[in-house]
Amino acid sequence: MKGTIVNCLKELMKNKYGKEKWEQSLEDAGIKGDTVFLASSDVPDSAVMKVVQAACKNLNLSVSQLGDAFGDYWVNVYSQKMYRHYYLKHKTAKDFLMDMDNVHKIMTKSMKNAQPPRFTYEWKNDGTLIMHYNSRRSLVDFLAGLAKGVGKYYHENLKVVKLGSARIQVTFP
Ligand code: HEM
Missing domain, CATH: 1.10.260 (434 Repressor (Amino-terminal Domain))
Known part of the structure; x- marks a missing residue:
């Protein structure tokens, strides 16, 4: 990684x-x-x-608690230094999360040996998104924490639930 x-x-x-x-x-x-x-x-x-x-x-x-701390820090502090433009491009947590597969694909294209996580999106209903996590790493707890961090960044009270090792469910307010 x-x-x-x-x-x-x-x-x-x-x-x-x-x-x-x-x-x-x-x-x-x-x-x-x-x-x-x-x-x-x-x-x-x-x-x-x-x-x-x-x-x-x-x-x-727990890994889940560390994932939450990591997600908050990555989104709201660390990545703001170098990757702020990705956040400014979007106005809502939903739009930002929906762009994450593309962002990981595009931004790692020129990085030798990168194996970014990939995401597919499934709408359970109007306000409920299931994000499928495709990675050989087992960092679904970090994925959940990162999604919560995105909610905090856009001041949206998202509900994020881990559904096993390869999916999270995000409910938008
Ligand atoms: C602009 C913001 C972001 C950038 C620039 C970014 C970029 C990256 C990069 C470069 C890696 C390492 C990939 C590799 O080693 O091959 C990575 C890993 C990861 N990213 Fe992001 N990321 C961003 C936001 C997010 C968000 C919001 C999520 C989830 C909602 C996410 C989920 C993950 C996960 C789970 C990993 C760990 C590697 C894995 O599980 O395979 N990232 N990201």
């Missing part, structure tokens, strides 16, 4: 929980403390999963 995801987790943990928790999690995952995670660098998926597990243990959070 691209280093940008780990870098965001690092920033979140250092800022919100203290740098010791981050350093301990890296050590537990068997990653050298001075490793630099560039946006373009490739971090093996297994290493990312180990850091996530270690972070949950050290912060005493």
Whole structure:
């Protein structure tokens, strides 16, 4: 997975929980403390999963709680620095989420070795969207957290529910 995801987790943990928790999690995952995670660098998926597990243990959070913290930070802080234009392009959480498959496809096109998650969309009824998550990683908890972060960004009270390991349900107000 691209280093940008780990870098965001690092920033979140250092800022919100203290740098010791981050350093301990890296050590537990068997990653050298001075490793630099560039946006373009490739971090093996297994290493990312180990850091996530270690972070949950050290912060005493479930994967779902860490996914929520990550999603909020990625959407409302981290990605605002480099990817603000994607947010400004849309006026509602629905329009933004509906563009996410396209954004992941297009923006990673020129990144060597990128394997972005892909999404398909199914409307259960007028206000209820099922987002199907197609990825070989098991980060549906992060997907749910990211969708909640999008709701917060657009000041919409979304209801996000995880439906197993490859789907989330988003209800718009
Ligand atoms: C403008 C905002 C966003 C940008 C630029 C972006 C970009 C990226 C990039 C570059 C990766 C790494 C891909 C790779 O390593 O091959 C990634 C991973 C991911 N993105 Fe986004 N993303 C954005 C917003 C979102 C949102 C809002 C969601 C969900 C609603 C989402 C869901 C995910 C997930 C779950 C992953 C983890 C990798 C996986 O599960 O396969 N992203 N994103």
